[in-house]
Amino acid sequence: MKSRTQREQELLNSGLVDSIKELFQNTNANIPEKYYLLIADYIDSIGQLDFEGGLYLDPINVARMLPNLLNTISEENLGGIHGKTDGNKITMNSTLDYETNKLYFFHEITHALQTRYVNNQEECSFYNGKTGMFLTEGATQYTAEILYHLSNETNLQYREQPNTVRGHAEHTPYSPLSEYQLNGSILMLLSGSLGVPINQLLALGFRKDGRQLKRNV
Ligand SMILES: [Zn+2]
Numbered sequence: 001m002k003s004r005t006q007r008e009q010e011l012l013n014s015g016l017v018d019s020i021k022e023l024f025q026n027t028n029a030n031i032p033e034k035y036y037l038l039i040a041d042y043i044d045s046i047g048q049l050d051f052e053g054g055l056y057l058d059p060i061n062v063a064r065m066l067p068n069l070l071n072t073i074s075e076e077n078l079g080g081i082h083g084k085t086d087g088n089k090i091t092m093n094s095t096l097d098y099e100t101n102k103l104y105f106f107h108e109i110t111h112a113l114q115t116r117y118v119n120n121q122e123e124c125s126f127y128n129g130k131t132g133m134f135l136t137e138g139a140t141q142y143t144a145e146i147l148y149h150l151s152n153e154t155n156l157q158y159r160e161q162p163n164t165v166r167g168h169a170e171h172t173p174y175s176p177l178s179e180y181q182l183n184g185s186i187l188m189l190l191s192g193s194l195g196v197p198i199n200q201l202l203a204l205g206f207r208k209d210g211r212q213l214k215r216n217v
Contacts, residue, residue, distance in 0.1 A: 011037060011040045012037075016043065020040045023063060024036075029072070030072045038102060042151075045148075055146075056199070069113060073092070074089075074091055075094035078091065085111040090108045090112060103178065106145075110143045125207065135183065135187060135190075139187060141179060143202050143205065145178065159175070161181045
């Protein structure tokens with residue numbers, strides 16, 4: 001596993017952290033240094049996925065979207081919640097250790113990139129303001145974990161995960177995720193039954209026309 005220091009040094013030396021800051025330069029964004037590094041980490045991890053086998057995303061395009069979608073990142077004690085995204089503001093739980101914070105920041109930044117408001121209604125490719133929240137969380141966590149493990153040079157480990165579905169001890173999801181294991185398993189099922197690779201399904205979440213494209217598959 002790559003250490004935090006190693007990874008941060010790599011991102012600083014590549015100039016990516018400075019490039020990310022430049023994108024936010026003319027905005028009144030309120031983003032602590034630690035999170036500029038984590039944003040750079042997320043973008044660089046997208047770039048490490050090769051296009052075809054990966055998320056079909058151009059990391060530069062994703063980075064350019066950010067200043068319009070993200071304005072404030074802060075930390076406070078959120079009790080049992082890891083993090084939350086409200087409009088262009090991400091709040092992370094101040095009590096998390098570095099690695100947990102990193103994984104769930106990747107989760108929240110994925111929400112920030114994928115969720116938009118259409119007629120005052122929250123919408124993304126898996127969610128229309130009323131339905132689909134279940135798939136949204138599975139897809140968001142999958143995306144976050146793929147990128148987190150790439151960044152740390154560790155592997156997603158598929159495993160049986162008993163007692164992870166609240167109230168249903170008889171269900172044992174087989175999943176690589178740390179959370180939302182059942183949501184992730186349903187997404188895998190969807191991917192298998194539609195014959196669409198999981199990465200391609202996840203990529204739809206980043207596209208404005210993702211709902212339409214998903215309908216067409
Ligand atoms: Zn979420």
